Amino acid sequence: MLKLQDLTKAYRTDEVETVALNNVNIEIDHGEFVAIMGPSGCGKSTLLNIVGMLDTPTSGHYYFKNEDVAGYSEAQLGVIRKQHIGFIFQSFNLIDELSVAENIELALLYHDIPASERKERVATVMDKVGIAHRAKHMPSQLSGGQQQRVAVARAVVGNQSMILADEPTGNLDTAHGQEVMGMLQKLNEEGTTIVMVTHSPSHADYARRTINLLDGHVVTESMRA
Amino acid sequence: MLLNHIGMALRSIIKHRLYSTINIVGLAVGLSVCVLIVLFVSHETGFDKVVPDSERVYRLNWESDQTGARFATFFNPLSPILADAHPDDVEMVTRITLSERLLNIGDEKQYQTISFVDENFFEMFPYKFETGSPSSSLINLNNAVLTKIAAATLFPGEDAIGKIFTLDGEHDFQVTAIIENNKSDSHQVSNIFINMEMLPVIWNDPAIWERNFSDQLYHYVKLAPNVSATEFETKALNYVINNVDKEYGGNINIYLQPLADIHFMTELQNEMSVRDTITGLSKPHRQRSDVSIFGFVALLTLVIATFNFINMQIAQSSNRVKEVGIRKVLGAKRHNVASQFIIESTVMAIIALITSLVIVEMFAPFFGSMLGVPLSADQIYTAEFGLGLILTTLLVGILSGLYPALFVSGVLPAKAIRGGAFDGIGSAKLRAGLVVLQFSIAIGLMSATGIVNNQIDFALNKPLGYEPENVIAVRLNNGEARNAYRTMHDQLKNSPFIDNVSAGSIIPTWDLSDGASFSKEGEGPDFQLITRLITADDGYFDTLGMKMVAGRPLSDEFAADRTPQFSPENPHVTGGMVINETAAKQVGWNDPAEAIGQQVYAAFSFGNTDYRIDSTIVGVVEDAHFSSVRSEPASLSFGLGDNQKVMVVKVKKGNINDAIELIDNVWQQHVPSYPIRRTFLKEDYASFYAVEGRVFRMFIGFAGLAAMIACIGLYGLASFIADRRTKEIGIRKVLGASVMNIVMLLSWELSKLVIIANVVAWPVAWLMMDGWLSGFSYRIDMSLAPYIVAGTIAFFLAYATTSARAWTAARINPIYSLKSE
Ligand SMILES: Nc1ncnc2c1ncn2[C@@H]1O[C@H](COP(=O)(O)OP(=O)(O)O)[C@@H](O)[C@H]1O
Numbered sequence A: 001m002l003k004l005q006d007l008t009k010a011y012r013t014d015e016v017e018t019v020a021l022n023n024v025n026i027e028i029d030h031g032e033f034v035a036i037m038g039p040s041g042c043g044k045s046t047l048l049n050i051v052g053m054l055d056t057p058t059s060g061h062y063y064f065k066n067e068d069v070a071g072y073s074e075a076q077l078g079v080i081r082k083q084h085i086g087f088i089f090q091s092f093n094l095i096d097e098l099s100v101a102e103n104i105e106l107a108l109l110y111h112d113i114p115a116s117e118r119k120e121r122v123a124t125v126m127d128k129v130g131i132a133h134r135a136k137h138m139p140s141q142l143s144g145g146q147q148q149r150v151a152v153a154r155a156v157v158g159n160q161s162m163i164l165a166d167e168p169t170g171n172l173d174t175a176h177g178q179e180v181m182g183m184l185q186k187l188n189e190e191g192t193t194i195v196m197v198t199h200s201p202s203h204a205d206y207a208r209r210t211i212n213l214l215d216g217h218v219v220t221e222s223m224r225a
Numbered sequence B: 001m002l003l004n005h006i007g008m009a010l011r012s013i014i015k016h017r018l019y020s021t022i023n024i025v026g027l028a029v030g031l032s033v034c035v036l037i038v039l040f041v042s043h044e045t046g047f048d049k050v051v052p053d054s055e056r057v058y059r060l061n062w063e064s065d066q067t068g069a070r071f072a073t074f075f076n077p078l079s080p081i082l083a084d085a086h087p088d089d090v091e092m093v094t095r096i097t098l099s100e101r102l103l104n105i106g107d108e109k110q111y112q113t114i115s116f117v118d119e120n121f122f123e124m125f126p127y128k129f130e131t132g133s134p135s136s137s138l139i140n141l142n143n144a145v146l147t148k149i150a151a152a153t154l155f156p157g158e159d160a161i162g163k164i165f166t167l168d169g170e171h172d173f174q175v176t177a178i179i180e181n182n183k184s185d186s187h188q189v190s191n192i193f194i195n196m197e198m199l200p201v202i203w204n205d206p207a208i209w210e211r212n213f214s215d216q217l218y219h220y221v222k223l224a225p226n227v228s229a230t231e232f233e234t235k236a237l238n239y240v241i242n243n244v245d246k247e248y249g250g251n252i253n254i255y256l257q258p259l260a261d262i263h264f265m266t267e268l269q270n271e272m273s274v275r276d277t278i279t280g281l282s283k284p285h286r287q288r289s290d291v292s293i294f295g296f297v298a299l300l301t302l303v304i305a306t307f308n309f310i311n312m313q314i315a316q317s318s319n320r321v322k323e324v325g326i327r328k329v330l331g332a333k334r335h336n337v338a339s340q341f342i343i344e345s346t347v348m349a350i351i352a353l354i355t356s357l358v359i360v361e362m363f364a365p366f367f368g369s370m371l372g373v374p375l376s377a378d379q380i381y382t383a384e385f386g387l388g389l390i391l392t393t394l395l396v397g398i399l400s401g402l403y404p405a406l407f408v409s410g411v412l413p414a415k416a417i418r419g420g421a422f423d424g425i426g427s428a429k430l431r432a433g434l435v436v437l438q439f440s441i442a443i444g445l446m447s448a449t450g451i452v453n454n455q456i457d458f459a460l461n462k463p464l465g466y467e468p469e470n471v472i473a474v475r476l477n478n479g480e481a482r483n484a485y486r487t488m489h490d491q492l493k494n495s496p497f498i499d500n501v502s503a504g505s506i507i508p509t510w511d512l513s514d515g516a517s518f519s520k521e522g523e524g525p526d527f528q529l530i531t532r533l534i535t536a537d538d539g540y541f542d543t544l545g546m547k548m549v550a551g552r553p554l555s556d557e558f559a560a561d562r563t564p565q566f567s568p569e570n571p572h573v574t575g576g577m578v579i580n581e582t583a584a585k586q587v588g589w590n591d592p593a594e595a596i597g598q599q600v601y602a603a604f605s606f607g608n609t610d611y612r613i614d615s616t617i618v619g620v621v622e623d624a625h626f627s628s629v630r631s632e633p634a635s636l637s638f639g640l641g642d643n644q645k646v647m648v649v650k651v652k653k654g655n656i657n658d659a660i661e662l663i664d665n666v667w668q669q670h671v672p673s674y675p676i677r678r679t680f681l682k683e684d685y686a687s688f689y690a691v692e693g694r695v696f697r698m699f700i701g702f703a704g705l706a707a708m709i710a711c712i713g714l715y716g717l718a719s720f721i722a723d724r725r726t727k728e729i730g731i732r733k734v735l736g737a738s739v740m741n742i743v744m745l746l747s748w749e750l751s752k753l754v755i756i757a758n759v760v761a762w763p764v765a766w767l768m769m770d771g772w773l774s775g776f777s778y779r780i781d782m783s784l785a786p787y788i789v790a791g792t793i794a795f796f797l798a799y800a801t802t803s804a805r806a807w808t809a810a811r812i813n814p815i816y817s818l819k820s821e
């Protein structure tokens, strides 16, 4: 599905240059569930942002479905992103002024999908994550676990083939964390590729493969039996 | 504690520089516009206030019962008679008249306006005497008092005291006193004063004090305290009818015109000149409603600026919920936080005030010169004005700090620190409401401007009924010229450079005369033909380009046309007459042709003689605007006669210079004692309307500024919304929104408020402008166009402003806006 080749990302701020990713080579197949671990500041989010096409590498290649997107413009990346990639964030990032259903629908708004079909798909996906009874609620009325379920629904409602999750359980208590992980696992079983950053070894265990980062390098890759 | 608060306020203002600057600039510009207009309005409404007891000082007016015309002048001998007869009611009377005379100093000849005044003039109108004394300087009939500037003009580089000048080549006067110049807010424009007792001599009119029906002078009367003006008007009228001349009865009304009204009455006949011929400063009479409109614009601008400021403060405050939370955790009480907000916005308002003072200082003279009024910022620093300004500023500051003080200070610290959306209680709605109001006012102002502009254009471009192009007016301002008129006429008429020559007692742009009431044999008192009389020479209509709508013009080819001057020896005269359309309609001759051939007469007695003028109507002429296009055309009648005051010469296009040279030569030849006084009718006409045009162009500028201020606020608001919605923008972008999508989303959100503002503004502006237009006899029909234009301009301004800000916000990479801490 995607292949990073000699990928480097450096940030320049005033005088200092921070190399967030250094010569990273990673390949992820379609349908994989990959966890990324490593200490704070090692470049996990940077990696996820580049994979998610929110950011561009300083050098190296990024093949997405065999297409090198490393040199693409923001607009070009945007087009690929909205078709293929869904995001889940640690802090949910729901829009406070919109209801649950509207938040989910937002992901379809920029896809030229007629309103009736949007409603249908939103309803289906809400059922799937068990949030249908809260469709009219505002995010502030939901618990953290429920909010993250909405975020998951939003990430997949557009039939995205890959979900990128940056510490999706970081703001949740254990029980809700498990719940979200279960949901991701189910999605993965249904064929969605998942790349997830986590600090929790037990949550990393849901993944078939774990990539350990340190100072921008891939140090180990381990496969679950 | 307060100092500490102010210190914190200043730091916070600096920290939020963008908001602070936008906010301060908006308020400062608003305040400046407001102050500039108030300076103008207070200058205009403060006319003649320096005259002691000005509220008891009046100018005597009379009104003709027949025509309804009201005159600024009063009958020559009457005011002293009234004063003597009513010692308990009248404290003082004084008179003045202005007359342009030929003035010689040595060999140098010049026309100057001379003011003939009663000896006590300077008691009623106090001028500071630089040299000489108010009570004695006009005691001798050959004394003269000059203003400083007149002294410097007549006797440059010399001490004018003791110097001599000669009037009309025969009467010497000696300067005995120098007084301060006329104030810009006094209706007086006189610079050279001599004793009124010289009038019989100078005007060669020994009977001037005997003629009860001559109104050549302005009479001022100061009533005793507590005397009612209306009661005295009645008393005076009864007295003059019963004790002076019973002919006043049924013919005139007497009015006391308050001194403060002189500047605001635009409909008086025989009005005193408003132009100071030495300084060139003109103090045109204003329509009171125009001045009120200006005041209203000032108020609206201030409201816009205030709303702006309040809006920005509210917007700002929700960004600071977290800061408030931290303060409260650290032990700040609610009222500490509240007063912090109020002090902060007050400090900002004060900075805006100081900024606006600088702006006003810089622009007051320029603004004044645009309006033709000398304005200076000094007037701000009076107690009243200063206090008003400071109070307004404090009020704005406190009001705008109040909302955040009340609501933001009340948030719970835990919730505040966690951040998230703070919406306050209805703060979004309040903000939206303020934006709508602000833009309603701006749109209202802009559409009003469009309508004002259209109306003024319409009025100025409406057919005048005469053709001022290439017409030169030469004043026949002395006997020599009047006697030479016929000769000059014939000589000029033969020139190839000249199309036509004529003369008249009055030409367009001049004041009209008193009226006469005509009757018709065989018709009852229902027959109404009341006109203002104009004496015209043969060719008058042709020369001025006035078109006949029926019959024929007056002409010497018809022996019966010319009306001889009536006199006690010749009390019954006959002649032809031309009336204008308005006069014909007044009678009920709706088809002008009906008027032709009608016989009418005017009869009156004077002294012991009964006079009668019989006139045959030979033609009806198109209505022409002799006075302002704001007023309806007057009912006029023209007679062929010899009372000529001005010669009019229609010059052939392209021969202007040759023609002028010829006219000057002919004058020189036949009127050697007097320099020529000639003007282009076109220029007279233009200066007639120059002020009107300028005032309203200014109005247009202000409306534009108001709209700009509203946009400044909108930019601030867009910034605020963009900031507050960074996260949302990030999410939307992650979900596939393009930069364009985001820009549209944000811009639309504010622009739709502007659409609502249109809905609010249009009907209100429509009603108000309809009221304003009803003051015009010739008015445009209101169309939607100005509203659509104003609304569209406002919408696009708002859209451009917000998209500019939204563009920046939309460009931000979502990885920064969505970073989880
Ligand atoms: N916009 C940026 N500018 C400069 N340095 C950055 C920026 N974003 C991240 N970094 C740096 O890059 C490194 C990796 O950051 P990040 O990918 O956020 O780490 P992680 O998600 O593993 O905690 C860190 O040293 C961080 O300080």
Ligand SMILES: [Mg+2]
Pocket (backbone or CB within 6 Å): A044, A045, A046
């Ligand atoms: Mg991270």
